[in-house]
Structure formats: structure tokens, C-alpha cells
Amino acid sequence: MLKGNKNKLSKDYQIDEIPYFLEMLEEPIVDYDCSVLCRDSKDDMAYCCQPGNALPLLYKTEYQYLRTLSDFWGEWKPTTKEGRQMLEYAGENQIFAECSDPRNCKRKERSITCRVFPLEPYIDRRGVFVCLTFMQSFLEYDEDLGRGKCPLAMHTKDIRQEFIDSHFLFWQSLLLRFPREYQIYKSSSASLRKYNKKNKSDIILFYPSSYKNIKSMRDYI
Ligand code: SF4
Numbered sequence: 001m002l003k004g005n006k007n008k009l010s011k012d013y014q015i016d017e018i019p020y021f022l023e024m025l026e027e028p029i030v031d032y033d034c035s036v037l038c039r040d041s042k043d044d045m046a047y048c049c050q051p052g053n054a055l056p057l058l059y060k061t062e063y064q065y066l067r068t069l070s071d072f073w074g075e076w077k078p079t080t081k082e083g084r085q086m087l088e089y090a091g092e093n094q095i096f097a098e099c100s101d102p103r104n105c106k107r108k109e110r111s112i113t114c115r116v117f118p119l120e121p122y123i124d125r126r127g128v129f130v131c132l133t134f135m136q137s138f139l140e141y142d143e144d145l146g147r148g149k150c151p152l153a154m155h156t157k158d159i160r161q162e163f164i165d166s167h168f169l170f171w172q173s174l175l176l177r178f179p180r181e182y183q184i185y186k187s188s189s190a191s192l193r194k195y196n197k198k199n200k201s202d203i204i205l206f207y208p209s210s211y212k213n214i215k216s217m218r219d220y221i
């Protein structure tokens with residue numbers, strides 16, 4: 001491409017790309033509503049939909065797009081020192097946001113973060129994106145709840161292959177586009193290996209159909 005060509009593709013997601021990505025992430029993760037596993041009987045809310053447990057981080061263009069649909073999403077405004085420190089985790093093209101009614105999800109208006117939860121890319125020892133894994137922090141035990149944070153971790157066999165396949169394609173395109181995010185997942189995968197080695201446990205991995213029968217894919221896990 002010619003230097004200075006104004007038509008070159010921007011690195012950031014453009015607003016008209018967002019519906020395509022949201023559609024790509026429509027596959028349900030399981031064949032049932034997994035919030036039955038974690039709905040808090042007191043608050044009647046899924047664990048991952050409570051901002052205190054998982055605060056959605058949206059691309060700014062994604063936020064702009066969702067705001068064209070309705071006012072279901074609003075910018076998250078921190079009220080504490082810890083909250084203000086959280087803002088440092090957002091990239092320049094990202095914004096923390098919260099939906100206005102977590103008890104009544106507008107499924108068609110879920111953010112990318114809501115749709116991909118609770119899986120994320122796993123980058124192997126070579127630095128290659130080979131599969132998805134469970135977000136480590138949601139595997140942790142919650143003392144107050146007396147169980148793991150996301151109970152779906154105990155039902156990994158229920159996770160649909162169609163979900164894994166379409167999400168793998170989504171992440172592949174995202175990691176190529178955003179080197180910062182590739183580095184984040186490279187580092188979280190390394191820390192997952194370290195944690196599992198120390199605890200003599202296995203990493204939970206979800207391979208896309210195209211890689212499932214390739215044994216050499218396991219060599220650098
Ligand atoms: S993904 Fe996990 S935390 Fe979220 S609704 Fe399903 S079981 Fe609950």
C-alpha cells in the first residue's frame with residue numbers, strides 16, 4: 001500500500017465492522033442458559049453480569065455502535081480510588097461500560113466481552129494462538145459463594161464446538177489486528193502454565209475443529 005494512502009485500513013475497529021463481529025459471536029456457549037448454575041438467589045443476577053465481578057471492556061467504536069441501538073449501555077464511571085485505577089487497564093481504543101439492566105439482558109445488544117466470556121485465547125510456548133482456554137480468574141474459588149466463580153468450569157463438556165470454532169476465528173482476526181492484545185494473552189497464557197505447573201493441574205483447553213486431530217498442536221502447550 002502506498003505511503004500516506006488515506007484509504008488504508010485503520011487498525012481500530014470501524015463502527016460498521018461491529019455488527020459483523022457481533023453476528024460472528026452469536027453462537028450460544030451451551031445448549032441451556034448457564035446462568036442457572038450461578039444466578040444469585042438474592043440478586044437474581046448471573047455472576048458474570050454483576051459489574052463488581054466482571055466489568056465489561058468495550059471498544060470505543062463498539063460502544064458507539066451499541067448506543068445507536070438503544071441506551072442499554074452506558075459509560076462506567078468509577079466512584080472509588082480502586083475504580084479509578086481500573087481505568088488504566090483500558091487501551092486507548094477501549095472504554096469500560098455497564099448495561100442498565102443485568103437482570104433482563106438484551107441478548108442482541110450484548111457486547112463482545114459478554115459474548116466471549118468466559119473463554120479467551122491460549123498462546124502456546126512458541127507464541128502461536130492454538131486454542132481457547134478458561135479465564136483463569138474465573139476458575140478461582142470464591143469463599144463467600146462456597147464454589148468456583150464461574151461454575152461452567154465444572155461443565156466444560158457442555159461447551160459447544162460451534163461456539164469454539166466461531167470464536168477461534170474471531171480471536172484469530174483480533175490478535176492479528178491488535179498486537180497489544182496478543183501480548184496480553186501471551187502473558188496470561190504463560191502465567192496459566194506457571195500456575196498449573198505449580199499446582200500439578202492441567203490447563204483446560206478448547207481446540208477448534210480444524211486443529212482437534214493434529215497431535216503436534218499439543219507439543220508446545
Ligand atoms: S458464564 Fe459462568 S458466570 Fe456467566 S452465567 Fe454462565 S455459569 Fe454463570
Ligand code: SF4
Nearest residue numbers: 049099102105110114
Ligand atoms: S449485556 Fe447481558 S450478558 Fe452483558 S452484562 Fe448485561 S446482562 Fe450480562
